[in-house]
Amino acid sequence: MNAFTLYRRMAGASIKAQLRYPGTFALQLVGNFVTTLLSFFGIWSLFHRFGSIAGWDIGAVAVLYGLVNVSFSVAETLGRGFDVFGSEYVKTGSFDRLLLRPRSTLVLLLGHELRLRPIGRFLQGAFVLGAGFWLSPHVSWNTVWLLPWAVAGGAVMFLGILIGQAALCFITVEGLEVVNVLTYGGVEAGQYPITMFARWLRRFLTWALPLSAVCYYPALAMLNHPDPLGMPLWFGLLSPAMGFVFLALMMLWWRRGVAGYVSSGS
Amino acid sequence: MTIRPYVTSFVLQWKIGLRYRLAVLAGLVAQMWFGAISLMAYAAVYHHAPDVNAPMTLRQAMTYTWIQQSFFTLLPLGCLPAIGEAAKSGAIVYDLLRPVDLWNWWLSASLARLLGNAIPRAVLLAVVAGPLAALVGLNGWSLAPPASFEAALLALISFVLGAFISASIVMWWNIIAARTLSPLGTYAVGTPLAVLMSGMLLPLPLYPDWARELLLLQPFAGISDIPIRLYMGMPIPGGVVAALGIQCFWLLALTMIGRFWMNRTVSRMEVQGA
Numbered sequence: 001m002n003a004f005t006l007y008r009r010m011a012g013a014s015i016k017a018q019l020r021y022p023g024t025f026a027l028q029l030v031g032n033f034v035t036t037l038l039s040f041f042g043i044w045s046l047f048h049r050f051g052s053i054a055g056w057d058i059g060a061v062a063v064l065y066g067l068v069n070v071s072f073s074v075a076e077t078l079g080r081g082f083d084v085f086g087s088e089y090v091k092t093g094s095f096d097r098l099l100l101r102p103r104s105t106l107v108l109l110l111g112h113e114l115r116l117r118p119i120g121r122f123l124q125g126a127f128v129l130g131a132g133f134w135l136s137p138h139v140s141w142n143t144v145w146l147l148p149w150a151v152a153g154g155a156v157m158f159l160g161i162l163i164g165q166a167a168l169c170f171i172t173v174e175g176l177e178v179v180n181v182l183t184y185g186g187v188e189a190g191q192y193p194i195t196m197f198a199r200w201l202r203r204f205l206t207w208a209l210p211l212s213a214v215c216y217y218p219a220l221a222m223l224n225h226p227d228p229l230g231m232p233l234w235f236g237l238l239s240p241a242m243g244f245v246f247l248a249l250m251m252l253w254w255r256r257g258v259a260g261y262v263s264s265g266s
Numbered sequence: 267m268t269i270r271p272y273v274t275s276f277v278l279q280w281k282i283g284l285r286y287r288l289a290v291l292a293g294l295v296a297q298m299w300f301g302a303i304s305l306m307a308y309a310a311v312y313h314h315a316p317d318v319n320a321p322m323t324l325r326q327a328m329t330y331t332w333i334q335q336s337f338f339t340l341l342p343l344g345c346l347p348a349i350g351e352a353a354k355s356g357a358i359v360y361d362l363l364r365p366v367d368l369w370n371w372w373l374s375a376s377l378a379r380l381l382g383n384a385i386p387r388a389v390l391l392a393v394v395a396g397p398l399a400a401l402v403g404l405n406g407w408s409l410a411p412p413a414s415f416e417a418a419l420l421a422l423i424s425f426v427l428g429a430f431i432s433a434s435i436v437m438w439w440n441i442i443a444a445r446t447l448s449p450l451g452t453y454a455v456g457t458p459l460a461v462l463m464s465g466m467l468l469p470l471p472l473y474p475d476w477a478r479e480l481l482l483l484q485p486f487a488g489i490s491d492i493p494i495r496l497y498m499g500m501p502i503p504g505g506v507v508a509a510l511g512i513q514c515f516w517l518l519a520l521t522m523i524g525r526f527w528m529n530r531t532v533s534r535m536e537v538q539g540a
Contacts, residue, residue: 028454035458042468046311049472050318054310178292181299189303196310201302 003107010111018116025116032120040065040128043191054196055228059135061193063219066129068190071154071214072183073122078155079162081112086169096263105258106251109166138224146237150218153240157214158183160247167250167257173264182209190215195228202229210246213239271366272374279346279378290386293339297391301335305407321471321478325410326498330469332409333494336391339383340428341460341489342435343453346376349440350449356537358444368532369525372440377433384429413499420506421497427513428489434520435460435485441528444535465491471500479503485516 018025043065047058076083089095089109098108133139140146165179186209194202194212205211220227221236305328312324322330344350349372352358364371392409399408412418439452461467463486470481470491481487482503492509495502502509 024451027451031454031458035455035462038458038462039467042462045468045473045477046307048474049320050311050315052314053307054314178295181296185296185299185303188300192303192307197303197306201306 003103006103007107007111011114014111014114015116028117029120032117033124034120036069036121037124037127040124054193056193057135059132059137060219060223060225061191062128062132062135063223064132064193064215065191066125066127066132067150067154067215067219068187068211069121069125070129071151072158072187073118073125074151074155075158075162076118076121077115078110079159080115081109082159082162082166084112085109085166086173090169090173090264093263095261099258099261106163106254133222136223140222140224142237143222146218146222150214150222150240153218153243154214155243156247157210157243158186160243160250161186161209163247163254164250167254170257170261186211210239210242213242271364272370275371276374276378279348279375280382282379282382284382284386290390293387294390294394297335297338297387298394301331301395304331309407322469322500325406326500327469327472328407329410329498330465330494332391332395333497334464334466334469334490336388336395337384337490338466339387340380340432341464341466342380342432342439342456343460344436344456345439345443345449345452346372346379346436347449348375350443350452353444353447354449358535359537362532362535362537369437369521369528373433373437376436376440377429380432380436381429410498412497417497417499420510421493424493424496424510424513425490427510427517428493431485431488431513431517431520434517434524435489437524437528438520441524441531445531460486460489463487464489465494471495483512485520488513488516 040062043053043061044058047053047061052058053061085095089098095105098105101108133143161179161182165183168179189197189201189205190211194205194216197205202212206213217227217231217236217239219225219236221233224233226233308324308327308331312320312327349358349361352361361368361371396409396411399405412421435456439456442452443449463481463484465481465487470487471478473481482491492502492513496506496509504511
């Protein structure tokens with residue numbers, strides 16, 4: 001059985017398990033959709049009061065908001081195993097069992113759970129994204145291929161954060177909530193046009209954590225909106241690749257962490 | 267009726283909250299980060315629309331954001347973890363068998379947990395965002411001191427009321443956890459609800475005008491929004507009396523309905539486990 005077939009079986013089992021409680025599942029889904037949509041109401045209120053968000057129209061802000069939420073929800077769906085890695089694998093010592101299996105630890109952890117709950121965030125993100133395109137006057141034809149490319153780049157970048165967070169547990173044992181600064185904090189920051197932030201934060205969000213490379217610049221290219229800070233528009237066509245580079249770096253770090261792993265269990 | 271058991275329950279949870287010093291520091295970093303993002307966003311928005319007559323100044327919005335961030339763990343984000351776990355494992359029967367008033371017993375534990383988490387963080391963040399930020403030259407971005415001595419005094423009373431309101435809402439989450447036999451639902455509903463309605467996501471005065479008065483009248487506004495407005499000396503429709511009145515009303519309503527609901531729940535509860 002190759003890695004892909006194995007993953008498909010684990011994912012199938014996980015989906016079946018979640019659908020065992022259809023009532024809870026439906027409630028969580030609806031709750032997730034409604035509550036995340038309410039958070040867009042906050043941005044909309046700011047827009048409503050000030051007429052624009054720092055000179056950006058509501059369409060552009062909606063596209064940014066939708067893009068970052070859709071990307072994050074995909075990563076949340078796939079990467080649950082990394083999210084709980086510290087408490088459920090390292091602290092308990094059950095990571096030892098994964099190491100005994102003749103498969104990549106990354107595949108096994110991806111198969112920990114294929115989480116369906118983030119579908120709520122995905123749907124509302126897609127909904128706001130659609131509304132954003134509808135409200136924007138100059139949507140480019142490039143969007144057709146650029147949108148999936150940007151979402152893929154964003155999803156693997158967030159997955160990279162989750163893997164990096166899990167690799168950190170090799171040192172800290174217990175998962176550190178501080179990493180939420182990069183996941184939930186990343187979503188929060190990605191909702192706003194990056195020009196609103198101070199220079200140090202803009203640099204961090206482009207070159208250290210390539211958030212703007214998978215959200216802001218592709219969105220500019222899709223909307224034919226020139227960058228106020230002078231980055232050429234074609235940069236947005238290529239920049240989602242930086243999400244993949246980030247993931248590759250995090251996987252390298254993960255490999256180093258596994259090599260130096262010392263079990264905490266007995 | 268003696269008060270000692272409730273004090274014990276309070277002290278126990280309070281100590282648990284103070285135990286995790288690293289978590290306090292980690293929380294501080296996260297709060298600073300979220301605070302900084304919101305502040306930069308507000309600053310950009312305000313500077314681009316200088317002629318919009320906003321209900322609060324940029325400086326007030328910043329102070330509001332810092333206080334909200336420092337009291338993040340004071341919000342009723344979900345049930346008390348110990349009670350959620352007990353509901354799941356069936357250990358909740360021990361609580362039911364105690365010869366104490368169950369509401370007060372759980373309430374003192376919930377209040378202690380909120381305060382034990384929130385106070386160390388609030389003090390640290392206030393020092394960093396207040397005097398320290400002013401010292402390094404970020405005066406315009408820092409946490410402003412209270413409007414006056416009276417404002418500070420009123421805000422203190424209001425914060426205490428707010429903490430009790432928050433603990434009462436946690437009690438509602440506790441009851442839901444006991445009914446559904448799982449703490450997860452309360453977190454799924456409680457966290458986003460509290461973050462939105464308390465003004466954590468966006469200061470309540472900045473919402474559209476039609477929503478503002480409604481938002482002031484719901485219980486979550488009493489936790490931190492009303493105290494912060496008093497702290498900054500912002501006008502509140504109806505004045506100080508109305509502000510404290512709303513808080514007292516919700517505290518009473520949440521307690522009375524909650525007690526009634528809890529008694530009904532307990533009388534027909536099925537306990538998990540053998």
